[in-house]
Each structure stands twice: as structure tokens, then as C-alpha cells.
Amino acid sequence: DQQVKQNSPSLSVQEGRISILNCDYTNSMFDYFLWYKKYPAEGPTFLISISSIKDKNEDGRFTVFLNKSAKHLSLHIVPSQPGDSAVYFCAAGAGNNRKLIWGLGTSLAVNP
Amino acid sequence: GAGVSQSPSNKVTEKGKDVELRCDPISGHTALYWYRQRLGQGLEFLIYFQGNSAPDKSGLPSDRFSAERTGESVSTLTIQRTQQEDSAVYLCASSLVGGGQSYTFGSGTRLTVV
Numbered sequence: 358d359q360q361v362k363q364n365s366p367s368l369s370v371q372e373g374r375i376s377i378l379n380c381d382y383t384n385s386m387f388d389y390f391l392w393y394k395k396y397p398a399e400g401p402t403f404l405i406s407i408s409s410i411k412d413k414n415e416d417g418r419f420t421v422f423l424n425k426s427a428k429h430l431s432l433h434i435v436p437s438q439p440g441d442s443a444v445y446f447c448a449a450g451a452g453n454n455r456k457l458i459w460g461l462g463t464s465l466a467v468n469p
Numbered sequence: 470g471a472g473v474s475q476s477p478s479n480k481v482t483e484k485g486k487d488v489e490l491r492c493d494p495i496s497g498h499t500a501l502y503w504y505r506q507r508l509g510q511g512l513e514f515l516i517y518f519q520g521n522s523a524p525d526k527s528g529l530p531s532d533r534f535s536a537e538r539t540g541e542s543v544s545t546l547t548i549q550r551t552q553q554e555d556s557a558v559y560l561c562a563s564s565l566v567g568g569g570q571s572y573t574f575g576s577g578t579r580l581t582v583v
Contacts, residue, residue, distance in 0.1 A: 400473070
């Protein structure tokens with residue numbers, strides 16, 4: 358049973374436009390969420406996180422929105438750049454349980 | 470070191486052989502994780518070490534897989550009698566204690582079983 362779901366395996370966006378990557382979860386105990394970015398032949402790198410006490414966290418071009426009632430979060434990248442082309446993973450955790458639960462990833466392609 | 474180091478970066482082995490993969494976590498990170506990613510798939514949790522606590526082995530796919538960690542330092546993941554379905558990128562990550570802390574991943578070991 359997939360507790361963290363990224364329903365879009367891929368997304369293609371034009372350079373300069375907004376990229377929106379979505380993530381849904383089923384476990385209401387999750388209280389923090391993270392987004393990771395992965396380039397081929399590299400390990401995932403941490404991008405941005407959000408605690409369940411917030412509904413928005415922004416870092417430069419990256420903003421994560423959390424809708425707890427819908428158990429949904431999204432990552433917005435604006436403006437999108439070709440270098441943003443990568444696989445994006447959503448992950449969730451609960452309390453001090455360090456074992457994150459991961460989505461299957463969304464492959465983003467930003468076209469020049 | 471500055472980051473999580475994994476070795477080897479690539480390993481090709483014959484079916485039936487044993488392999489050992491190594492992970493050097495970031496100094497001071499008490500939590501260490503092993504994941505694997507098969508081609509076209511997401512991250513699959515294998516095992517988690519937290520300090521001196523018993524490891525969470527719930528993700529190990531079979532008894533051919535085992536992992537050890539010496540204190541809060543190096544970890545080795547051993548796969549015995551490798552099978553072709555073991556071919557994947559094996560990723561190691563470490564983190565500080567506490568909820569909300571992000572993982573730092575190594576670059577992975579690409580294992581190919583022929």
C-alpha cells in the first residue's frame with residue numbers, strides 16, 4: 358500500500374513557466390514532508406521541506422504548499438529552468454521516526 | 470568527510486557471487502539508511518540504523534541481504550548469491566537525529582548482475 362503517492366510519473370514544461378509537482382499521502386500521522394531532486398547517476402539531494410504546522414514554505418524559486426485536510430502537497434518551481442530537469446521525490450515522516458516514506462518520483466523535463 | 474561516500478561506484482558481478490557494498494556516512498550522523506532503486510522504479514527502503522538501537526530490517530527483500538554498521542560509522546551491505554533481479558542502484562543516506570531532518574545521500578553503487 359503506497360502511503361505517499363506521486364501520481365504523475367512525468368511532466369514536461371516550457372522554460373520560464375511554472376512547474377507543479379503533486380504528492381498525496383494517506384497517513385494522517387505524517388507531520389513533515391520533504392522534496393528531493395535526483396539527477397541521473399547521482400543520489401537524491403534535499404530541496405525543500407515543510408512541517409505540518411505550516412501550509413507554505415518558500416525558498417527562492419521553490420515553494421511547497423501543504424493542504425492537510427486534503428492530504429496533499431505540491432512543489433511549485435517558478436520560473437522553471439532547463440537545469441531543473443530531474444526526478445523529484447516526495448517523502449513524508451512522522452515525529453521522531455526517522456524512516457521516511459517515499460513516493461515513486463516524477464520526472465520533470467524543462468524544455469528550452 | 471563532507472558528504473556520504475559509497476564504494477564501489479559501479480560493480481559488475483556474476484550471478485551467484487557475493488558482493489559487499491560500503492557506505493561512509495557524514496561524521497556525527499547517527500542515522501544511516503540503505504535504499505535501492507531499480508531501473509524505472511522509486512526508492513525502495515532496505516534497512517535503517519539508528520545509534521545503538523536494533524536496526525530496522527523490515528525492507529530487506531530476502532535472507533540473502535544483510536547489513537552491518539560499526540558504531541556510528543561505516544556500514545556494509547552484503548548480498549549473497551546474487552541474482553539478476555538484484556541489479557539496481559544501491560543508495561546510502563545518513564541524517565542527524567530528530568524529526569524533520571533531511572537525509573544526505575551518497576551517489577550510490579550501481580550493481581549489475583550478469
